[in-house]
Amino acid sequence: MANDIVLETEALSKHWGGIKALNDISMQFRDRQLHGVVGPNGAGKSTLLNMLCGTLKPTSGCIFHKGQRIDTLKPWRFVRRGIGRSFQKTNIYPEVTCLENCAISAQRRFGGNFNLIASRHSNKLVRKAAEQALAQVGLEDRTYTLAVEISYGEQRQLEIAMVLATNPCILLLDEPMAGMGHEESQRIIKLLKELKKTYCIVLVEHDMDAIFELSDQLTVLDNGSHLITGTVDEVRADPRVKEAYLGVDEEQAA
Amino acid sequence: MIFEKRTERIIVPIFFMVALFVPLFLDANSFFVGKVSTIIIMSIFVMSLDFLVGRVGLITLGHALFYGLGGYLFVILSPEYEVVNFWVYTFYICIISALIALVIGVVVLRTTGIYFIMITLAISQMAFYYFFDSLKYGGDDGLFIYMTPETSIFGLSFLNLDDPQHFYYLALFSLFNTLVFFKVVLRSRFGRIVEATKQNPDRTEALGYNIFAFRLTCYVIGSTLGAYAGFLFALQYSFVNPTFLSWELSGTALVMSILGGLGTIYGAILGTFTYEGLQYFFEHLTKEWLLFMGTAIIMMVILLRKGIAGYLEKLLEK
Amino acid sequence: MTTELFIVQVLNGIQYGLLLFLIASGLTLVLGVMGILNLAHGSMYMVGAYLMWYFVTVTGSFTVSAALSVTIVLSLGILIERVLIQRFYNRNHLDQVLLTIGMIFVFNSLQSILFGNDPYGVSVPDALDGGIPLTNNSTYPVYRIFVAVICVGIAGLLYFVIGRTRLGMMIRAGESNREMVEALGVNIKSLYTIVFAFGVMLAAIAGIIASPVSSIVPGMGESVLITCFVVVVIGGMGSIKGAFIAALLVGLISTFFSILMPSMANMIIYIFMILVLLIKPQGLFAK
Numbered sequence: 001m002a003n004d005i006v007l008e009t010e011a012l013s014k015h016w017g018g019i020k021a022l023n024d025i026s027m028q029f030r031d032r033q034l035h036g037v038v039g040p041n042g043a044g045k046s047t048l049l050n051m052l053c054g055t056l057k058p059t060s061g062c063i064f065h066k067g068q069r070i071d072t073l074k075p076w077r078f079v080r081r082g083i084g085r086s087f088q089k090t091n092i093y094p095e096v097t098c099l100e101n102c103a104i105s106a107q108r109r110f111g112g113n114f115n116l117i118a119s120r121h122s123n124k125l126v127r128k129a130a131e132q133a134l135a136q137v138g139l140e141d142r143t144y145t146l147a148v149e150i151s152y153g154e155q156r157q158l159e160i161a162m163v164l165a166t167n168p169c170i171l172l173l174d175e176p177m178a179g180m181g182h183e184e185s186q187r188i189i190k191l192l193k194e195l196k197k198t199y200c201i202v203l204v205e206h207d208m209d210a211i212f213e214l215s216d217q218l219t220v221l222d223n224g225s226h227l228i229t230g231t232v233d234e235v236r237a238d239p240r241v242k243e244a245y246l247g248v249d250e251e252q253a254a
Numbered sequence: 255m256i257f258e259k260r261t262e263r264i265i266v267p268i269f270f271m272v273a274l275f276v277p278l279f280l281d282a283n284s285f286f287v288g289k290v291s292t293i294i295i296m297s298i299f300v301m302s303l304d305f306l307v308g309r310v311g312l313i314t315l316g317h318a319l320f321y322g323l324g325g326y327l328f329v330i331l332s333p334e335y336e337v338v339n340f341w342v343y344t345f346y347i348c349i350i351s352a353l354i355a356l357v358i359g360v361v362v363l364r365t366t367g368i369y370f371i372m373i374t375l376a377i378s379q380m381a382f383y384y385f386f387d388s389l390k391y392g393g394d395d396g397l398f399i400y401m402t403p404e405t406s407i408f409g410l411s412f413l414n415l416d417d418p419q420h421f422y423y424l425a426l427f428s429l430f431n432t433l434v435f436f437k438v439v440l441r442s443r444f445g446r447i448v449e450a451t452k453q454n455p456d457r458t459e460a461l462g463y464n465i466f467a468f469r470l471t472c473y474v475i476g477s478t479l480g481a482y483a484g485f486l487f488a489l490q491y492s493f494v495n496p497t498f499l500s501w502e503l504s505g506t507a508l509v510m511s512i513l514g515g516l517g518t519i520y521g522a523i524l525g526t527f528t529y530e531g532l533q534y535f536f537e538h539l540t541k542e543w544l545l546f547m548g549t550a551i552i553m554m555v556i557l558l559r560k561g562i563a564g565y566l567e568k569l570l571e572k
Numbered sequence: 573m574t575t576e577l578f579i580v581q582v583l584n585g586i587q588y589g590l591l592l593f594l595i596a597s598g599l600t601l602v603l604g605v606m607g608i609l610n611l612a613h614g615s616m617y618m619v620g621a622y623l624m625w626y627f628v629t630v631t632g633s634f635t636v637s638a639a640l641s642v643t644i645v646l647s648l649g650i651l652i653e654r655v656l657i658q659r660f661y662n663r664n665h666l667d668q669v670l671l672t673i674g675m676i677f678v679f680n681s682l683q684s685i686l687f688g689n690d691p692y693g694v695s696v697p698d699a700l701d702g703g704i705p706l707t708n709n710s711t712y713p714v715y716r717i718f719v720a721v722i723c724v725g726i727a728g729l730l731y732f733v734i735g736r737t738r739l740g741m742m743i744r745a746g747e748s749n750r751e752m753v754e755a756l757g758v759n760i761k762s763l764y765t766i767v768f769a770f771g772v773m774l775a776a777i778a779g780i781i782a783s784p785v786s787s788i789v790p791g792m793g794e795s796v797l798i799t800c801f802v803v804v805v806i807g808g809m810g811s812i813k814g815a816f817i818a819a820l821l822v823g824l825i826s827t828f829f830s831i832l833m834p835s836m837a838n839m840i841i842y843i844f845m846i847l848v849l850l851i852k853p854q855g856l857f858a859k
Contacts, residue, residue: 053460079462091460093453104450108462113447114471116439120446166461313666361846365853368609368665372805373849376842379798383838501798505611505673512670542685548677555670556659 004030006200007052007083007170012061014047021047023224025061029170034196036215037204040244043221045204046088049172052202053085054078065170079108084168088175088204090155094148098139098158101147102130105165133165134158138187153184160188164195171201177210189214212236220244256437261563261570262520266433269523273426277419287418291490293530294425298432299483300510301522305436306476307508308517310469311452312363315371315504316378319358320477322499323351324484326385329397329494340403340415344482351481352474359473363466375501382499396495399488415489425486429523432479436519439475448472509551515563524562576707581827587716589823590723594778595796596803596815597730598771604810605743605767608657609668612675614797616772620645620779621788622683625692628783634697638780645776649769657768658761680790689790694783719781726777730812743767802845808855818856 007029014022022044029035037045050056052063054075063071065081093101103120106129107113121127134140137157142150147158160176173192177185189210195201196214205211211218218235220227222244228235235241257263273294277287299321306312327347332338362373385391405413414420439445450458451465459465488494497503506529514525532550536543558565599613620641627637656675660668696715703711734740742763786792803822807814822841830837848856 055456055460074464076459076462076464079460085460087457087460091454091457093450093457095453096449100446104446104458105461107443107446112443113463114467115443116445117442119441120443123443162461307666313669315669361850365849368603368809369805369849369853369855371609371665371669372801373846375798376802376805376845380839380842380846383842387835387838502794505669508666509670509673512666516666542681544677544681545685548674548679548681551674551677552656552671555667555674556656559667 004032006031006066007202008064009048009052010062010064012048012051012063013059014044014051014056015059020224022051022221025221025226027219027226027229029200029202030217031169031200032197033216034192034201034203034214036211036218037202037221038206038208038211038218039221039227042223044224045221046174047224048221049085049174049202049204053083053172079166079168082167082169083172084163084166084170085172086159086163086174086176088178090152090159092147092155092158092162094146096147097144098134098147098150098161099127099130099143101158102133102161102165103127105162106130106133106167109167129167130165133161136164137161137191153180156180157184157188160191169199171195171199173201173203173205175205176203177205177207185210256434256441257520258441259567259571261567262518264570265524265563265566266520270426270430277422284418287422288490289534291418291422291425292487293527294422294429295483295486295490296507296510296530297523297526298425298429298486299480300507300514300526301429301432301436301519302476302479302483303504303507304511304514304516304519304522304525305440305479306472307511309436309440309452309519310448310472310476311455312469312473312476313371314362314374315501315508316374316376317477317480317507318499318501318503319374319378319381320351320355320480321484321487321503322378322381322385322494322496323354324481324486325488325494325498326391326397327351327481328485328488329399330391332399332401332403334400337401338403340405340413341407343403344485347485348478348482352478355474355477355481356470359470359477363469363473375504378499378501378504382496382501385499386496392495394496396493396498399492399494402492403489421490425490428482428486433520433523435479440519444468444471513551513554513558513561515561515565515567518561518563521561521563524566528562576710577831579706580710580712581831582824583712583716583720585824585827586820587720587723587823588827589820590720590727591778591782592796592800592803592823593816593819594723594726595775596800596807596819597727597812598774599800600804600807600810600812600815601743602768602771603804606657606661606764608660608768609665609672610657611669611672611797612679612793613672613772613775614793614795614800615676615679616645616649616775616793617779617796618683618793619648619679620776621783621792622687622692622779623776624780624783625694625788626687628694634694641780642773642776646769646773649772650765652772653765653768658764661764676794679793683790692788694788696784713785715784719785722777722781726774727816734812739763739766799841802841805855806845806848808857811855811857814855814857 005028009025009027012022012025013020025048037048039045047056051058054073054077058071062069065083070078070081093104103126107126110123110125112118112123134143137160139154139157139161142154147155150158156176156179163171177188180188185207192201192214203211203214212232215232217229218232219229220235220241227240227244228238257266280286303317306314324347327350328343331346332343358377362370362377365373386394391397402415405411405415413424447458447463447468451468455465484498510525510529511522513529514523515521533543533547536546595617599610602608602610623641623644624637627640628634631637656671660671700715700718702714704714704717705711734743799822803815803818807818825844826837826841829840852858
């Protein structure tokens with residue numbers, strides 16, 4: 001079982017001055033599982049994700065990828081190890097086509113990134129990978145549309161397609177369903193169900209129904225601290241979760 | 255096709271056709287040929303800046319550093335009373351400039367935004383004062399070149415740099431190559447990532463690209479071509495002095511590239527010719543041409559937001 | 573170096589540094605509060621000095637001339653902000669660079685049209701002419717002390733206005749969050765006009781009080797501008813406190829190097845700035 005663990009954090013903390021955004025988090029993420037992370041606003045979910053993908057350096061603690069310590073590496077090294085992430089705020093290349101967005105993501109794997117002469121369109125493999133990623137999220141009919149012109153929900157789908165195009169083995173998804181309509185959400189849920197058969201997925205999401213439906217493991221963060229990790233049923237039954245979570249739900253409803 | 259826009263496919267051939275044939279009908283020693291050669295050299299410089307600022311997103315106020323470097327390297331490297339080979343020296347100057355750009359790039363690319371603008375300015379000012387205060391390199395008078403390089407390749411010589419018309423065609427040939435080179439680079443796989451880095455640096459890094467390496471490569475390319483332009487200018491006028499390195503030159507080149515249409519590459523030619531043309535016109539009109547020049551720049555930045563190329567594209571693209 | 577020379581140089585360095593602060597503080601305010609990169613800031617220093625020379629020649633009175641010059645520059649600042657700068661708050665730094673380069677051209681040529689290109693000087697007012705004895709056989713000019721005192725006074729005033737008053741509170745809030753200030757019902761347009769005109773006035777005051785100790789020449793604006801940018805960058809963009817400390821450092825360093833290593837004097841501040849940026853890429857007192 002133990003060699004299933006592809007990503008692991010050990011006593012991970014991030015402090016901003018005196019504020020503890022994340023405190024002493026030890027988690028394990030397994031291959032071919034979807035690991036949901038939930039918690040009220042400000043619980044440290046995004047901070048955790050930012051550290052797992054290397055853009056934020058921990059104040060203390062370590063991150064291991066397949067047993068090797070990686071938290072000191074530059075962010076782009078994380079991607080090369082197969083750790084891909086999507087962003088909560090749509091973070092695409094607005095001025096180019098959807099295909100080009102994915103081609104930019106895919107190109108790295110095929111080399112020749114410092115080739116100053118060969119046309120960017122000359123590598124058919126890049127194009128194929130990009131098209132495949134678009135097809136995976138169901139954006140085939142938007143291939144030649146500028147990214148700025150597609151709907152918000154579609155941009156969220158493109159966001160995921162771009163991560164897939166990097167050919168990761170670990171997917172860090174930051175609220176992929178935020179702002180999506182019901183139909184689009186259903187599509188993403190279906191996609192994630194498919195993806196988790198082959199990838200390790202860390203999913204941060206506000207949509208509780210989706211999280212409960214998808215998660216193999218579920219972690220609840222509260223105020224930067226680890227509250228509980230377990231299966232969906234275990235988490236649901238835990239009284240502390242209700243306390244931490246329901247309070248915020250009421251607040252949000254208000 | 256490396257020229258993707260219809261406007262480029264119209265403007266670029268027209269420009270080079272006119273530029274190619276007009277001098278044939280003029281006296282080789284005429285003022286026009288010499289003046290236009292200078293403007294063509296300036297266009298190369300502005301184009302290299304346009305690449306950095308408009309396409310890579312590196313707003314430098316110190317590009318003149320490399321213009322001056324090209325000029326000074328030529329004078330410093332060549333023995334005083336010996337004729338050197340043009341092609342060999344072009345190679346030397348480009349390699350040394352590229353190495354210097356690499357070192358400077360590693361330093362300046364650590365910063366971004368206004369700090370990048372300021373640190374590039376500071377480094378070029380440093381070089382300015384280094385040559386300005388240096389007795390060895392002629393101080394503010396600069397240095398003179400006594401021997402014109404010869405241009406033979408394998409014993410064959412078809413270019414006489416003392417002949418203004420020959421020099422004109424060398425400059426034009428260089429400009430054409432620079433334009434094609436930038437267009438090829440921008441279309442390449444490398445260019446794809448450069449474009450991505452400009453549009454969204456954070457995302458590009460999050461996709462696994464070492465954006466520092468891409469920016470550094472671009473910085474070296476742009477700077478080297480800027481140095482080549484400075485070398486040509488020093489060659490044309492047989493001297494080099496600290497004004498080659500002045501921040502006013504960096505600023506003027508920036509104005510030219512924006513006037514032409516930032517990031518369009520071919521716009522650098524339009525911007526440089528328009529600016530120099532306006533200056534020539536106002537200079538002949540009045541002693542206080544700077545007033546008109548300044549007003550023209552202010553009007554332009556308010557009204558013509560995408561430069562001349564942007565305006566033409568609005569007319570010519572469907 | 574004798575102790576005496578050392579003391580004189582320290583005083584000169586401080587006085588030069590304070591003058592730099594006066595100009596740089598306006599620059600850093602405009603940059604920090606409004607996000608405007610104003611290359612024409614140095615031109616206002618030049619305008620102040622030329623106006624001062626003109627009015628002193630006409631009226632003969634130092635105080636009257638200073639008052640007239642300050643008033644004119646203040647109005648000029650308001651005019652420029654309303655007509656030009658206001659259009660550029662949402663534009664990028666590049667457009668701002670272009671606009672302000674155009675403004676430099678215009679100011680330089682107006683200077684040449686109105687005042688000619690000869691170097692000028694303003695004589696020290698009688699009341700401040702003379703020296704304070706340093707040792708038995710040397711004195712230090714009173715006027716230079718006066719310049720330093722004025723600068724320190726203005727620095728104190730700035731510190732008070734920004735730290736303690738309602739205007740200062742709005743300025744500080746405007747730096748961090750423009751929307752919030754607007755939500756509080758502050759008229760951000762007027763606030764910006766005030767800050768810009770005020771910043772420009774500081775540069776002009778520097779030009780005015782420096783006129784008796786430095787010559788008034790074409791191009792004086794640009795050379796001081798770049799030095800002030802160095803100050804602003806070393807101090808950290810938008811930080812008044814940073815600008816103050818950086819200005820004194822730059823003043824002292826360049827004064828001492830012009831005595832000790834003249835060949836390095838012009839380069840040293842740029843080297844210093846690059847070193848600072850390598851260690852702290854956001855300047856010494858970055859926010």
